[in-house]
Amino acid sequence: MDKKTKYLKIKNVVCSLGVPLLVYLVMEVICRIATGAGVINNMADLKNLARTFASLFCIALALSCNLPAGRMDFSLGSQMILAVIFGGNIAINLGMGGVGVLLFSILFGIVAGFIVGVVFVQTRILPMVLGMGMALIYECISFSAFDSKGLQMFGVAGLGILSNVGFIVLTVAGVTVVIGYLFLLSPFGYDRKAIQGNQRISMNSGINIFKNCIWCYTLAGGLVAVAGVFDTVFKGSLQPVLGMASRSTVMGNMFAVMLGMTLARFSNPVLGTMMSVMSIKILTLGLSKLALDSSIQTIIVYFLFLALMIYRMNEPAIKKISKKKARIAEAKQMRRQMAQA
Structure with missing residues (x-):
């Protein structure tokens, strides 16, 4: 391994793992100075971090299934609500416990995502428009089911495993x-990367872009179902919503997706998303330790999101300026060497 390759590998590791570590150190120092306590002080903090991390991580991965290919799916929030309400209630009525709730929710999420994918392929409606329409349909179905009561998990016997940190980590x-295997090592993942580059070339080379699209929607539905189960356990219940209120699930997690796509340049999409979610959860946990109002926390998080988007949009110009400065410095050095000679 030459020096350049070794340097690039070290740089990639530092850039991938350094972001959550840097966020943790900054928030730890601020919390110690302001409150005298750290970001994570007891097992309750660790449990809250694990639960919210699992939910946000799965939602971010679900968004990453379609967003890099130019498909923005606004129906993911409604898919999550439908899957958890139907899967959770059926599993609880059958007495299948927490694992049954998770498995049934994933099953309904996969079906919901598959339907959206098939409708998109058959109708060719714009993804955002289709997502809004399917979100309204799924919201109505969820609201009309089970007497509009949603899903109650608080006080239900047999669901304790869903709050267990070990089970969440597992x-x-x-x-x-x-997801790592599907995105990075499987034929589905190779086709997905090619489609992200150029759909027309991918189709001309023999890739079935419509089949891959359906798989992406199906996978996203299963992922949001996992996220919905852990989020519902954390809150105790899940109520159906109407009027596109479920879209907050999508828009509220865009920061994690965009930061994950940025960090993915130094590793891979799955690890980049994981590091971005960890960074954001540590940030929000630290802000809550400072006893800041929720609106202030939201302003800080979205300000950082805006800064990231400004950087991404102007990255070519920034790199061009850096290269120009490097060339100027190199020219000055050569001039000094020639003058000395």
Whole structure:
């Protein structure tokens, strides 16, 4: 391994793992100075971090299934609500416990995502427009089911495993392995990368872009179902909504997706998303430790999101300026050497 390759690998590791570590150190120092306590002080903080991390990580991965290919799916929030309400209630009525709730929710999420994918392929409606329409349909179905009561998990026997940190970590590890294989090592993942580059060339080279699209929507539905289960356990209940209120699930997690896509340049999409979610959850946990109002926390998070988007949009110009400065410095050095000679 030459020096340049070794340098690039070290740089990639530092850039990928350094962001959450840097966020943690900054928030730890601020919290210690302001409150005298750290970001994570007890097991309750660790449990809250694990639960919210699992939910946000799965939603970010779900958005990453379609967004890099230019498909913005606004129906993911409604898919999550429908999957958890139907899957959770059926599993609880059958007495299948927490694992049954998770499995049934994933099943309904996969079906919901598959339907959206098939409708998109058959109708060719713009993804954002289709997502809004399917969101309204799924919201109405969820609202009309089970007497509009949604899903109650608080006080239900047999669901304690869903709050267990070990089970949450095991689930996140399983999701990471499965999605990592599908995105990075499987034929589906190779086709997906090609489609992200150029859909017309991919289609002309023999890739079935419509089949890959349906797989992406199906996978996203299953992922948001996992996120919905852990989010509902954390809150105790899940109520159906109407009027596109479920879209907040999508828009509220765009920061994690865009930061993950940025960090993915130094590793891969799955690890980049994981590091971005960890960074954001540590940031929000630290802000809550400072006893800031929720509106202030939202302003800070979205200000950082705006700064990231400004950087991404102007990155070519920034790199051009950096290269120009490097060339000027190199020219000055050569001039000094020639003058000395």
